[in-house]
Amino acid sequence: MKKIFTATLGTETNTFSSLPTGLQLFQDTCLFRKGDYGDKTPMFGAPLAVWRRMAQARGWQVTESLCAFAQPAGKTVRKVYEDFRDEIIADLKAALPVDAVLLCLHGAMVAEGHDDAEGDLMAHVRRVVGPDVPIGVELDLHANVGRQKLENASVIVLFKEYPHVDVSERAVDVFDLIAGMLDGKTRPVMGWFDCRTIGVFHTTRQPMRGFVDKCTALQGKDGVLSVSVIHGFPWADVADMGSKLLVITDNDKPKADRLARELGMEFFGLRQQTQPAYSTLDQAMARAASHNLPKPLVLADVSDNAGGGAASDSTFILQAMLSRGIRDAAIAMFWDPMAVRLGFEVGEGAEIDLRLGGKLGPMSGPALDVRARVIGLKRDARTHGFGGSHVYVGDMAAFDINGIAVVCNTLRAQCKSIDAFTNVGVDPAALKVVVVKSMQHFHAEYAPVASEILYVAVPGAVAPDFLNMPYTKASRAQWPFVADPFA
Numbered sequence: 001m002k003k004i005f006t007a008t009l010g011t012e013t014n015t016f017s018s019l020p021t022g023l024q025l026f027q028d029t030c031l032f033r034k035g036d037y038g039d040k041t042p043m044f045g046a047p048l049a050v051w052r053r054m055a056q057a058r059g060w061q062v063t064e065s066l067c068a069f070a071q072p073a074g075k076t077v078r079k080v081y082e083d084f085r086d087e088i089i090a091d092l093k094a095a096l097p098v099d100a101v102l103l104c105l106h107g108a109m110v111a112e113g114h115d116d117a118e119g120d121l122m123a124h125v126r127r128v129v130g131p132d133v134p135i136g137v138e139l140d141l142h143a144n145v146g147r148q149k150l151e152n153a154s155v156i157v158l159f160k161e162y163p164h165v166d167v168s169e170r171a172v173d174v175f176d177l178i179a180g181m182l183d184g185k186t187r188p189v190m191g192w193f194d195c196r197t198i199g200v201f202h203t204t205r206q207p208m209r210g211f212v213d214k215c216t217a218l219q220g221k222d223g224v225l226s227v228s229v230i231h232g233f234p235w236a237d238v239a240d241m242g243s244k245l246l247v248i249t250d251n252d253k254p255k256a257d258r259l260a261r262e263l264g265m266e267f268f269g270l271r272q273q274t275q276p277a278y279s280t281l282d283q284a285m286a287r288a289a290s291h292n293l294p295k296p297l298v299l300a301d302v303s304d305n306a307g308g309g310a311a312s313d314s315t316f317i318l319q320a321m322l323s324r325g326i327r328d329a330a331i332a333m334f335w336d337p338m339a340v341r342l343g344f345e346v347g348e349g350a351e352i353d354l355r356l357g358g359k360l361g362p363m364s365g366p367a368l369d370v371r372a373r374v375i376g377l378k379r380d381a382r383t384h385g386f387g388g389s390h391v392y393v394g395d396m397a398a399f400d401i402n403g404i405a406v407v408c409n410t411l412r413a414q415c416k417s418i419d420a421f422t423n424v425g426v427d428p429a430a431l432k433v434v435v436v437k438s439m440q441h442f443h444a445e446y447a448p449v450a451s452e453i454l455y456v457a458v459p460g461a462v463a464p465d466f467l468n469m470p471y472t473k474a475s476r477a478q479w480p481f482v483a484d485p486f487a
Contacts, residue, residue, distance in 0.1 A: 002058070002099040002182055006051050007065035007088045008044060010106030010118060012072040012142060014235040014309025016469065017461045018361060019073035023080050028392070028411050030069040037067065043385030044069035047104040047138050047171035054175045063098070065091035069106070071412055072309040081111035085121050092128050100134045100178045101125055104171070107143020107158070108233035115238040115473070119148030126152040136178040138170055142233040145192070146240030154181065155188050155248055158228040160212055162203045163416070163441040168387040177225060177248065188225055188248045191256025193264035195243040196478045196485040198234040198466055201274050204443050208274045215263060223250040224259065229267065234466055234474075235308055241474040243267065268486070271479050278302070278457035278464060285320050287454060288329070288433045295451035296434045298442070301331075303460025304364075305439040307414035310461035311335060311360035312437050315368050317458060318357070318406065321433070322368075327403030330428055331435035332420040333393065335412040343374045343397030343408070350374050354399065356406065363460050372399035372406070376424030381409065384417035384445070391416075398424035405431075416441035418449070 008030075011021055030042045041049045045067040055062045065088050070076070092101070103122065111117040118139075125135060134154040139145070141159045149156065155177045157170050180186035201208050215227040230244035245264035249256040279287070284299050291297040304314035312335040321329060334357050346352050351373045358367035376398035382390040394410030398421075405426045415436040421428045428434045429449040436442040439455075439462065447453065457464055467480060477485045 002060040003063065003095070003097070004051070004055055004060060004100045004102060005063045005065065005092055005095050005098045006048050006102045007091070008048055008067040008069060008104040009084055009088065009121060010044070010109050011070035011076060012106050012108045012140065012233060012307070012309065013075055013110035014072060014461055015075060015110055015237045016235055017074035017309040019309065019311060021070050021073045021076040021080070023077070025070040025073060026068050026080070029071045030067060032067040035064045041389050042067065043389035043391055044104070046167050046387045046389050047174070050168050050171035051102050051175055054172070058179070063091070063095040072307055074309065076109060076111040076117065078112035078114070081114060081117050085124060088121065089124050089128060092125060098129065098133065099182055100136065101129060102136045102174060102178065104138050107139035107145060107149070108236050110236055110238060116146060116148050116240060119146065119152070122149055122152040134178050134181045136174040138174045140164065141229065141231045143230055144232055144236055144238055144240040144242070145230050145244050145246070150190060150192060154178070155226070156190065156228070156246060157226055158230055158246065160203070160216060160229070162201065162231065163444045164386050165444055173226060186225065187251035189251055189253045189256055191247045191249070191253060191258070191260040193245045193260040195245060195264045195268050197243045197268055197271050198232060198241065198478050198480070199243070199271060199275050200439070200464055201231050202276055202440055204447070207270050211267060211270060223252055223255065225250055227263065235462060237471050237473050239473050239475070242478055268479070276455050279454045281316060281320055281456065281458050284317070284454050284456045285324050285326070288321065288326050289324060291432055293451040295449060296428060296431050298446050298450040298453045299433065299435045300439065300442060300453065300455045301435055301437045301458065302439040302455050303458050303463040304437045305414055305462045306335065306412045306437065307416070307441060308439060308462035311364050312412050313357040313359050313364045314458070314460050315357040315365035317435055317456065318404070319365065319368060321404055322402055326433060328431055329403065329433035329435070330405035330407065330421060330426050330431050332407035332415045333413065333437060334406060334408040336408040337410040339399070339408045340395050340397040340410050343399065344377055344395065346374060348374050348377055365459070370401045372401045374398070375400045375405060376426060378423045381423045383413065383419050383423070393420070396424050398426055414438050414441060416445070418445045
C-alpha cells in the first residue's frame with residue numbers, strides 16, 4: 001500500500017493591486033484543514049477530492065493537509081504565507097514516510113519577501129522528503145514558472161483551458177503521472193522553453209484553440225507524457241513573469257527540451273493573432289445603444305476582474321450606461337458591502353439613496369450617487385465554480401437604477417456564472433445588455449445565452465495595458481516590449 005500526502009495553497013497575486021492578501025481573505029475564500037469541507041468541495045480544493053478518490057480506488061492511504069486559497073489581490077502578508085507553509089511542512093513531517101506528495105497550487109502567488117511563494121513551499125517540501133520521493137504539482141495556466149518550481153517538482157501539469165473548465169481533468173493527469181512513477185512504468189522528465197511573450201490567451205478562440213488541441217494530441221504518443229502551455233500572469237512584477245512551454249517525456253530530456261522549444265516558437269509566432277480584440281468604452285456604449293437582437297450583448301469589464309486582483313467596484317461602465325440612457329440591462333458583481341447592508345435594511349421593493357462603488361481609489365472610478373429600488377436579496381449566497389464546485393460570495397442585493405439591474409455582494413468575487421444574477425431574481429438571458437466583471441471565466445456560461453461578446457478595456461487594476469505597466473523586476477526582453485526578443 002502506498003501513502004500519499006496532499007495539500008493546497010495559493011492565490012493569484014496582482015503586485016499592482018493595493019488590496020493586501022491577509023488571513024481574513026483566505027478565511028473568506030477557502031480555508032479548510034484535513035478535508036473538513038466534507039462533501040462540499042470548494043472550487044480550489046477540487047484536485048484534493050480527485051486525488052483522494054483515485055488513491056482510495058487503488059487502496060492507497062491519503063494524508064490531506066491544508067486547503068487554503070485566497071481571492072486574487074495584492075501581495076500576501078508574509079506571516080500569513082509562512083504560517084501556512086510551516087503548517088503544511090509540519091503535517092508532512094508528521095505523516096512521514098510518504099511515497100509521494102501531490103500539491104494543488106496556483107503558480108502566481110507572491111508574498112512579502114517571497115516573489116515565488118509556491119516555489120519556496122515546493123523547496124521546503126523537497127528538503128523534507130529528499131530527492132527520490134515524487135512531487136506532483138497542478139498549477140493554474142496563469143502561473144509564472146521559473147527554475148525554483150522546476151527544480152523541486154517531479155512533474156508539473158497546468159490547466160489547458162481558459163476559462164478553467166478542466167481543473168479536475170488535470171488533477172487526474174497529475175495523479176496518473178505520479179502513479180506511473182510509483183508503479184515503475186515511467187520516468188518522467190521535464191523540458192521547458194521561455195516563449196518571451198506576455199499577453200492574454202483565450203482558448204475559446206482560434207488560433208489558440210487549435211494550438212492547445214495540437215499540444216493535447218501529442219500526449220500519449222512517442223514517449224510524450226504531458227504538454228502544458230504556461231500563459232503566465234502579466235500583472236505580477238516578478239522575474240519569472242511570462243509565457244513558457246512545458247513538456248514531460250518518459251526519460252528523454254533532450255526530446256522534452258527540443259519539443260518544448262519547437263512548440264514554444266510556434267506559440268510565439270501566434271502572439272499577435274491570439275490577443276483579444278478590446279473595445280473602448282465609447283465603442284462598447286455605441287454597440288449597446290444599437291443592440292436589437294433577441295439575445296443579450298455581453299460586455300466583459302476585464303479591467304475590474306476580481307479574479308485578477310481588482311477591487312470589483314469600478315463604476316466606469318455603469319456611469320457610461322446611465323449617462324447614455326441604456327436600459328433593460330444588468331451588471332454584476334459590485335463589491336459593495338455597505339450597499340448590500342442598506343438594501344437589507346430597507347427590504348425588497350423599497351427605494352433608497354445609495355453612494356455606489358468607487359471606494360478603492362482612482363482605478364475604481366468615481367462613487368455614484370443614485371436613487372435605487374431594491375429588487376432582490378439573498379443571504380449567504382454561492383455561485384458556480386469549476387467542476388461542480390462552488391464559490392462563496394456572501395450576501396447579495398440587486399438594485400434597479402434607471403432600468404439597469406445592479407448586483408452587489410459582500411465577498412469580492414469574479415462574475416463567472418449565470419447565478420451571479422439569478423441568485424437575486426435577475427434573468428440575464430432576458431435582457432438587452434449584460435455586463436460581467438470578469439476577464440474570460442464568464443465565457444463558459446454566458447456564451448450560450450449571448451448574441452455577441454465584447455471585451456471592454458477601461459481603467460482598472462487588471463487593465464490589459466502591458467506597455468505602460470511599471471515593471472521593475474519582470475524582463476522587458478519579451479514581446480510586446482520588443483518586436484522580436486529572439487532576433
